[in-house]
Every structure is written in structure tokens, then in C-alpha cells.
Amino acid sequence: MGLPAICGLAEKYDRIFLGMNNRRIQEIADFPENVVDVLSKEPEFSLREMPVYVIGIAAAIEYTFFQSMLSTIRCVFRLVGLPIPDETPRPRIKEYSGPPVPSYDVILAPFTSADERTLTVDQVKNLCNRIPGSIGILGGDDNPEILSLKSIYHRPFDEAAQYLRQAKVVVAVDSFGGRLAHAAGVKNHIVVNSGATPVQCQTYPGAIVMPREDVDAIANKVLELLG
DSSP: OOHHHHHHHHHHSSOEEEOOSOHHHHHHBOOOTTEEETTTSOOOSOTTTSOOOOOOHHHHTTTOOOTTOOOHHHHHHHHTTOOOOSSOOOOOBOOOOSSOOOOOSEEEEOOOSOTTTSOOHHHHHHHHHTOOSOEEEEEOTTSOOOTTSEEEESOOHHHHHHHHHHOSEEEEETTHHHHHHHHHTOSSEEEEEOSSSOGGGTOOTTOEEEETTOHHHHHHHHHHHHO
16 A cells, blocks of 8 residues: 555655565565665665655554545555545556466455454355356465365465456455455456445545445346456
8 A cells, every 4th residue: 555655755756765564565566766675775875864754554544544534545645745646546566477377257355354344254155156157265374265166375466466467357355455456457346345444445446346245236246247
């Protein structure tokens, strides 16, 4: 969620020295050439001569969610003092350069550690019973296994993004899978809105928002997108 603002700062300054704690995200981020990894290269500057921005999502949203707030990504622009974009911008990530990955008609990212935002196993099974074609589940090692489906768990982030790009339809709850689908430029992305966070913090231009409790409506929309 902080990547677009970092790119915005790179347009403002000649050089950006970036110390990013999440190295797996930094590895796939497509930053301009003037963004320097401060954790692998000695910075050539004095802290007294350059502004320092501490980009934290909690601080960016002022430690609370409320219904009329800006989208989370736009809140980061406000945090670092950049002009707030009219629409939620897409995070820039690199093109995939690894070995080919299998393609699926539908990729689901239905699970998250926050119970109020996740789909239940029964909801996932109900959804899958309504959908024809090949289905894969993108997630982490601690997510439930559904034996009838291909589990695409704990993959490198660039590989996971490629699975999402190749799918005809992606269905994701408000989680990292949904964020990655945005960054990957997924065309048919259904955002499963739980109501736990404001919908504008879950979605972005072009995504389709569907209520979590209406699995039948989600299935019908998947069928429509599959054609």
C-alpha cells in the first residue's frame, strides 16, 4: 500500500534512500532508478540535510477506520505530504521472469487471519460447487486445505502475482491476495466486501465489489465473467 507514495516521492526528489522492512515486497516492487536500497548500500547523505518519512499504514490512516475516510493507499500520500490522487493508484511491481506457472480459470484468495474478513470453508466449498473449470486457492501455509482444489500456498510473491495475472477471474477477500491482484493488474477481480473495513479501503478502479454473505451472487458474477 505504500509503494505508490514511494514512487511519488521519487518524482519529487533526486534520490530516495529506502529502508524497507518487508524485503519480500521490496524484491517485487518496480521502483524508479533513483530509489536506493539503504539496507544494502551505504547512503551518501546526512540526515540533517534530507527529510525523513516513516511510512506506516496505521499512522497513515490515523490509527482508525471510519466510513468516509480516504482509501488506505491515498492516506499514505497524505502522510508524506504529497498531493492526494483523485483515484486509488496501482502499486507498481515487476513483470514475472521465473519459470512458467499453471493457469486456472478462477483463483480464490478467500482466507485471512482476521476472522471478520475471511470466508468460511463452507462458503468456499459452496462457491466452488457453483463454478465450472479449474480453480486454485492462493494463500499461506496456515490456511485451510480443501482437498478438491489446488492449494497454491506460500509461493514467492512474484510467482503468486503471475498466478493472479493468468487467471480468468480472481475472487479475493480484503487481504494481501487482493492487494497483490491490484498490483498485478488483474482485469476481472471480485473484491469480497466483509464490511469490516470501509469498502474504499478494499477496492480500486476496475474491481468488482460483492458482499461476503451472498455467495450465490458472487458465483453468478464469476459465471458471467467466465462467459
